[in-house]
Amino acid sequence: LSSKLPDVGTSIFSVMTQLAQEAGAINLAQGFPDYDPPRPLLEALARHVLTPGHQQYAPMPGLPRLREAIAAKTARLYGHLPDAATDITVTSGATEALYAVLAAVVHPGDEVLILEPAYDLYGPAVRLQGGVPVYVPLSLPDFRPDWDRVAAALTPRTRLLMINSPHNPTGAVLTDDDLDTLAALLRDTDTLLLSDEVYEHMVFDGVPHRSVTAHPELRERAFVLSSFGKTYHATGWKVGYCLAPPALSAELRRVHQFVTFSVSTPTQHALADVLPLTGLYDELHAFYQQKRDLFRELLAGTGLRLLQVAGGYFQVADFSTLAPELTDEQFARRLTQETGVAVVPLSAFYHHRHDDKLVRFCFAKQEETLRAAARRLRAER
Numbered sequence: 001l002s003s004k005l006p007d008v009g010t011s012i013f014s015v016m017t018q019l020a021q022e023a024g025a026i027n028l029a030q031g032f033p034d035y036d037p038p039r040p041l042l043e044a045l046a047r048h049v050l051t052p053g054h055q056q057y058a059p060m061p062g063l064p065r066l067r068e069a070i071a072a073k074t075a076r077l078y079g080h081l082p083d084a085a086t087d088i089t090v091t092s093g094a095t096e097a098l099y100a101v102l103a104a105v106v107h108p109g110d111e112v113l114i115l116e117p118a119y120d121l122y123g124p125a126v127r128l129q130g131g132v133p134v135y136v137p138l139s140l141p142d143f144r145p146d147w148d149r150v151a152a153a154l155t156p157r158t159r160l161l162m163i164n165s166p167h168n169p170t171g172a173v174l175t176d177d178d179l180d181t182l183a184a185l186l187r188d189t190d191t192l193l194l195s196d197e198v199y200e201h202m203v204f205d206g207v208p209h210r211s212v213t214a215h216p217e218l219r220e221r222a223f224v225l226s227s228f229g230k231t232y233h234a235t236g237w238k239v240g241y242c243l244a245p246p247a248l249s250a251e252l253r254r255v256h257q258f259v260t261f262s263v264s265t266p267t268q269h270a271l272a273d274v275l276p277l278t279g280l281y282d283e284l285h286a287f288y289q290q291k292r293d294l295f296r297e298l299l300a301g302t303g304l305r306l307l308q309v310a311g312g313y314f315q316v317a318d319f320s321t322l323a324p325e326l327t328d329e330q331f332a333r334r335l336t337q338e339t340g341v342a343v344v345p346l347s348a349f350y351h352h353r354h355d356d357k358l359v360r361f362c363f364a365k366q367e368e369t370l371r372a373a374a375r376r377l378r379a380e381r
């Protein structure tokens, strides 16, 4: 069998989670909360699971009442009311949205610009369409885009540019200036934009999330993704959505209908019930900022150097003074198997071998979990 992705192994998130389980380690590797979704959401799901008539296929683009609720949320947060009929598609998590967008717009030979480090599926999913990923490094020390380098990488073959803010794994967030600069760069091109905003409700220190949806010029060429898994501590539900202008949404739906057709019906009803409860997502900034601050405080005596985290739920740390002789993969393995705290090596987010001494911790965990992990990490010293 000739593999379409011969160089790709099992996703680092599966690998580290399995290693954590085998070693009895606290899993700060794969990004998921160890607490449950809000009670009203669980109760809503239970209600809809028990409602006759809510158990069959949902409409292909998503339940109309969920799309209406998403439109209202978007207007409230980003000052733009999308048309629920034409601009919103409910997907099986942001993962399916990413895949379906790429399958919809990337032709063989098209270039897709990816800012690196990047979420692990971006490059392989581009290649599966016959596209050519073109990697532009984010600039150290704060992993911000260098727009001059992006400009230099744009060609007439650049079909799509992928951005992600707040950023996984680095926690960097884009500013208004970034979006204005990007808009100017793309102005006279046919390049589309995919904006992965799954951590939209997790930005810290009073800095607002700058959604591409709020940018009138950029949103005309953009697919904007969100994930209810992140917003409602429900990564196992696998529901997300894509906002895009009608012509782009139509292309996305051509693919979505054949990837999965539609998303679980009772789950969509439950989400439609709670999305109008604005407090549930408004409070996430403070909720996660507190976790970030606690975790950083707890790691203070460990010898790890902590990078800034402006958003998302990951902390990147430099271990070069602790174990300069180890690669990040070796260090991640050692932390998991010997210290008992599983992490992700940052090289998993690069397409080539990368020798920065950086690992990623997920701090979307109960205070007790973070404290227990920190005790183990401090004992390591």
Ligand code: PMP
Pocket: 031, 092, 093, 094, 095, 096, 119, 164, 167, 168, 196, 198, 226, 227, 228, 229, 230, 235, 238, 239, 240
């Ligand atoms: N994009 C990014 C940047 C992510 O971190 C994740 C979640 N790991 C996804 C997409 C996928 O989201 P979902 O779980 O909704 O499929």
Ligand code: GLN
Pocket: 011, 013, 014, 029, 030, 031, 032, 168
């Ligand atoms: N997005 C999560 C992370 O970055 C994991 C998603 C997954 O396991 N596929 O850790």
